[in-house]
Amino acid sequence: MAKRITGTGINRRTLLQGTAVTAGALMAPNIVIAQEKPKELIVRAWGGAWGEALKSGVADGFTAETGIPVRLDFTEDNEIKPKIWAAVDQGRVPPIHVNWDTTTNATISARRDVCVDLSDLPNLKGLLPIAKPTGLEGWPLVNTYSYVYVCAYRPEAFPEGAPTTWKVLLDEKFKKRSALYDDGIGFNPIAVIAGGGTLKDIPDNMEPGWEFYRKLKANEPLLGEDPDFTSWFQNGEIDIACTISVNARAARESGIEVEWTVPEEGCKVDTDGLWIPRGLPENEEYWAKQLVNYALSKDAQEKWCGALGLPPVYPGLPVPADLQGDPAYPTTPEDYAKLVSIPSPILVDNQPIWFAKFNEIFQG
Amino acid sequence: MTGSRGKSVFIWTVTWFCVITLSAPTVIIIGASFTAGEIIQFPPDGLSLRWYDALIGQTAFTDALWRTLYVSLVCTAVSIPAGVLAALATVRYRLRFRPAIQVYLLLPFTIPLVVSGIGMMVWFGELRILGALWPVGVGLCVINLPFMIWAVSASASALDPELENAAANCGAGPVMVFFTVTLPAVTPGIITGALLMFILAVNEFLVSLFLTDSRTVTLPVQIYNSIRSVITPDLAAISVVYIVLALAAVWLLDRLVGLEIFLKSR
Amino acid sequence: MASAQSAPSLFWRLIDGLEALLRRLVPPKRRGVTGWLFLAPALLLVGILAVGLGYIIEYSFHELDIATYRLKDAYSLGNYQTLIERPVYRNVLWRSLLGAALVTAITLFFAFPYAYAMTRTRSAAMRKFLLIALFLPFFIGQVVRAYGWLIILGKQGVINAMLAGLGLGTLDLIYNYGAVIFGLIQYMLPFAVLLLLPALAAIPEDVEMASEGLGANWVSTFRHVVLPMAKPGLIGAGIVVFTLTLTDFAMPEILGGGTTDFVASAIYDSFFQISNAGLGAALSVALVLIGSAFVALFFSIAGSTTLDIGGEKK
Numbered sequence: 025m026a027k028r029i030t031g032t033g034i035n036r037r038t039l040l041q042g043t044a045v046t047a048g049a050l051m052a053p054n055i056v057i058a059q060e061k062p063k064e065l066i067v068r069a070w071g072g073a074w075g076e077a078l079k080s081g082v083a084d085g086f087t088a089e090t091g092i093p094v095r096l097d098f099t100e101d102n103e104i105k106p107k108i109w110a111a112v113d114q115g116r117v118p119p120i121h122v123n124w125d126t127t128t129n130a131t132i133s134a135r136r137d138v139c140v141d142l143s144d145l146p147n148l149k150g151l152l153p154i155a156k157p158t159g160l161e162g163w164p165l166v167n168t169y170s171y172v173y174v175c176a177y178r179p180e181a182f183p184e185g186a187p188t189t190w191k192v193l194l195d196e197k198f199k200k201r202s203a204l205y206d207d208g209i210g211f212n213p214i215a216v217i218a219g220g221g222t223l224k225d226i227p228d229n230m231e232p233g234w235e236f237y238r239k240l241k242a243n244e245p246l247l248g249e250d251p252d253f254t255s256w257f258q259n260g261e262i263d264i265a266c267t268i269s270v271n272a273r274a275a276r277e278s279g280i281e282v283e284w285t286v287p288e289e290g291c292k293v294d295t296d297g298l299w300i301p302r303g304l305p306e307n308e309e310y311w312a313k314q315l316v317n318y319a320l321s322k323d324a325q326e327k328w329c330g331a332l333g334l335p336p337v338y339p340g341l342p343v344p345a346d347l348q349g350d351p352a353y354p355t356t357p358e359d360y361a362k363l364v365s366i367p368s369p370i371l372v373d374n375q376p377i378w379f380a381k382f383n384e385i386f387q388g
Numbered sequence: 389m390t391g392s393r394g395k396s397v398f399i400w401t402v403t404w405f406c407v408i409t410l411s412a413p414t415v416i417i418i419g420a421s422f423t424a425g426e427i428i429q430f431p432p433d434g435l436s437l438r439w440y441d442a443l444i445g446q447t448a449f450t451d452a453l454w455r456t457l458y459v460s461l462v463c464t465a466v467s468i469p470a471g472v473l474a475a476l477a478t479v480r481y482r483l484r485f486r487p488a489i490q491v492y493l494l495l496p497f498t499i500p501l502v503v504s505g506i507g508m509m510v511w512f513g514e515l516r517i518l519g520a521l522w523p524v525g526v527g528l529c530v531i532n533l534p535f536m537i538w539a540v541s542a543s544a545s546a547l548d549p550e551l552e553n554a555a556a557n558c559g560a561g562p563v564m565v566f567f568t569v570t571l572p573a574v575t576p577g578i579i580t581g582a583l584l585m586f587i588l589a590v591n592e593f594l595v596s597l598f599l600t601d602s603r604t605v606t607l608p609v610q611i612y613n614s615i616r617s618v619i620t621p622d623l624a625a626i627s628v629v630y631i632v633l634a635l636a637a638v639w640l641l642d643r644l645v646g647l648e649i650f651l652k653s654r
Numbered sequence: 655m656a657s658a659q660s661a662p663s664l665f666w667r668l669i670d671g672l673e674a675l676l677r678r679l680v681p682p683k684r685r686g687v688t689g690w691l692f693l694a695p696a697l698l699l700v701g702i703l704a705v706g707l708g709y710i711i712e713y714s715f716h717e718l719d720i721a722t723y724r725l726k727d728a729y730s731l732g733n734y735q736t737l738i739e740r741p742v743y744r745n746v747l748w749r750s751l752l753g754a755a756l757v758t759a760i761t762l763f764f765a766f767p768y769a770y771a772m773t774r775t776r777s778a779a780m781r782k783f784l785l786i787a788l789f790l791p792f793f794i795g796q797v798v799r800a801y802g803w804l805i806i807l808g809k810q811g812v813i814n815a816m817l818a819g820l821g822l823g824t825l826d827l828i829y830n831y832g833a834v835i836f837g838l839i840q841y842m843l844p845f846a847v848l849l850l851l852p853a854l855a856a857i858p859e860d861v862e863m864a865s866e867g868l869g870a871n872w873v874s875t876f877r878h879v880v881l882p883m884a885k886p887g888l889i890g891a892g893i894v895v896f897t898l899t900l901t902d903f904a905m906p907e908i909l910g911g912g913t914t915d916f917v918a919s920a921i922y923d924s925f926f927q928i929s930n931a932g933l934g935a936a937l938s939v940a941l942v943l944i945g946s947a948f949v950a951l952f953f954s955i956a957g958s959t960t961l962d963i964g965g966e967k968k
Binding site: 481504 | 668
C-alpha cells in the first residue's frame, strides 16, 4: 500500500489524459473518435466476498478514472449464459456488458461464438501465459487469476491436525457435516484420484470418481454454491468442504475459525476470466473493453486479486500477508505440482457429462 | 359452535398450531430485521434500524421496488378486463367445448411455473420484447389469471340472471345491462381478484427470474440474488417491506369488500 | 354544477354509442358469439403459455451438439431416451410425486379444521384474526418464508438454541426431505384453506346439528356428513396443492440442502447448469404430461370442484 502515491498523488487531469491515451491506443489504426460514455456498465459477478473484491479492486477505480458507474449484477453464471446466447441469436442487446465467468463457461460461450474479440487490449501484453485462453482463436476471453478448490475445515473438528486425505469425507463422523458444490465442480477430477484412479483416467475412465461419490452420498454431504459455504461455516452447519479458498477466507475474516489444506490427492486449480458479449451498441462495447483492460492493469490486479486472495495474471505482484506460502496461492512450479489442473478443452467437452453424472448420483 | 367438547378441542388445537406455524417466519423475520449485528439471527443481536438505513441507501433495492410496483400494476390492469369477461362468459353463456375451455384456462396452473417461465422467455425473446418491463407484467398476469377468473365468477354466479333479464325487459340494451347491473354485482369479485393479482405479482419470483435481467430486475429476484450472494440482515429488512405491503393489502381488502367474502359459499 | 349535469348525458351517449356499435358488430341473431368474444382476451393471454409450451415441445426433439452448444437441426427422440435411461430422473420424479402426495394429505388435514373453525366461530373478531393470519404469509412470498425457516430451524437457529440451552443437544432440522415437506405444507396451507372456505361455508350448520341430534358423535358426523359435503372444496384444494407442490422450485432449493431436488430443479439444471435446452425441454414436457394426467384424474373422480371456472349454476 505504501507505494501507492504520496501527497496529492496523481491529479485528476493527468489521470484523464492517461485514459485518453489508452483510448487512443485501443482505437489505434482507426480514426480516434470520442466514444460517448454509457450511463453505466453492468458486470455480472459472484456475490459475497467476490463481489466486494471486484467493486473495491476494479469497479471503483474504473469509475474514478472514467466517471462511468459500474453496477454489479449477481445473476448466477449459469443463468446468464443462455440469456446472453438468446439475446445474441435474436439480435437483442445483451443484458450485461462484461461477464465475470469461469474459464470453462466462458470457453463454452466462445464456442457458441457470442464473445467480442479482445486481442487489441493493450494490457494483454506482459501478462502470464495463463491469461491466454486455450483451444480458442484469438482472445474471446481473458483469464484474470487462478484459484484452488481447497479442502476447507474447522480445526475444532480435526483435533489431530489438518486432514491429509479427501477420504475423510467418507468418515461417519462427518455425516451431514461436509459440503461440495452442487454440480461437483472443483471436485470431479479429485474424486477420481480419491477413488483410486489416476490423472490419466480423466476423462475416459471416471468410474473410480463415481464410485467415490456413491460412497460419499451415503454420508449425505450438503450441496451448495459459493456464498452457501461461507454461511454454512458461519452457522456451524459443516465441518469440512471442498470450496474455493475465497469462501473459506471470507468465513475466517468474519471471525469464524476455518483453515484449509491441500490433501495428498491434490486440489483442482482453475481460472476465471472476463468476456464481453456481442451485440452491444458500439460505444458501450468500447467502454466495456476499457473496463476489461482496466481490470488487467497492475493496480486493479493487485487490489482485486489481493482482496480475493488469489494469484493474479499480472506478473510479479506481492502475495497478501496472510497467504504467504499458502497452498491456495500457488506461485512456483512446485506449488502447482501438488495441484490438479485439467486442460480447458477437456473441461468444456466433459462438463455437461460430469455435471449430469454428479446429479444422477446425488439426486438419485 | 355445535358439538362436543372433544371436537372443539381438536379443531382449535389444530387451528392454533396452524396460526403459530403460519406466523412464525413472519415474526422471526421482523425481529431479525432490527438486529444491530452483522448476520441474520434471532433473537437479534441488539436493536437498531441500521439495516433499514442500509436499504434506503441501496438504489438497487429501491429501483427494484418501483419496478415491482409497475410490473404488478401492469399485471393487474391486464387481468381485470380479461378476467371479468372470461368469468362472465363461463358463467353466463352456454359455451360449446366447456370442458376443453376449463382445461385450457387452467393451463397456468397445470403448466409448471418453471416451464411457463422458460417458454415465455423463449417466445418473448423471439418477439424481441424480452428486456422490456411490461412483458414481465403480462407474463405474471398469465400465470395467475385463474385467480382473477375465480374471484369474479364467484360473484357472477351469485348474481341472479333474472336481474339482468328484468333490466333488459325494461328496455336496457346489453351494454347498459352490463354497466348498470352486471358490473356492479361483480365488483367485489373484481376488487378481490385485483388485489390478489397485484400481491401475487409483487411476490412472484420464479417466472420473474426468467423474464427480467439486470436492467429490469424486480424485487423478488433482487432478494433471491442477494440471498445467493450475501445473506445479511438487509434481506430481513426488505422482507419487512413485503410484510407491510401484505398488511396494506389485507387492510384494503377488508375495507373495500370485507374479508368475509372468502367465506361465501358459491 | 354544469359538469355534473353534462356528465350523465355524456355517459348515456357513450352507452348508446356502444349499444349501436355492438348491434353492428354482433347482430342479435349471432349473440352466441358474444360468449366467445368475452372469452377471447383470456384465451389469448393463456395462449402465450401455449405458444411458449409449443417452443419447448419443439426443443425437446433436438439433441444438444456439444461442439457448438446449439441444438442440432435434426429431429430425434434422443432426449426422451435419455430421460428413460437415466434412473436419476425416475427418482427425482418419484420424490416429487411422493412429496406432492404427502404435502397434499397433510395440508388438507390441517387446513380442514382451520377452515371449519373459521366458518363456524361465532366471533367476528376471531374470524378476522384467522383470515389475517392466513393472508399475511400468503402475501409474503415463498423465498422470504423459506428464509424465515432457515433462521428458526438452522443449526444455530431458534429451536436448536433452545434445545442446546436445555442441554439436549442439537437436531438436524433443515437440509433434508422432511424440511422441504414441512416448508411446503406451511406454504400451501393458505391456498388450501382459501379453497376450502367456500365449500365449508355452503354446509348449513343445521345439517350437522341434525346428525348429532340423531345421536352421531362429532367424528362420524364429520366423516359421513361434513367431509362428503365439502368434497368439491377438498378436491379443488387438493388439485391446487398437489400441482403446486409437484412443480415447486424454491422450497427444495432453499430447504433441501442440494440433494432433494424436485422436478423443477432438474429442469432448471438442464436448461442452465448444463445448458442442454433439449433435455430440459423433454423433462418439461414429461412434467406437464404427468401433472395434467393427475389433474384429469382428480377431475374425473370428483366431477365438479371449487376449481371449476364459472360452470353451471350449482
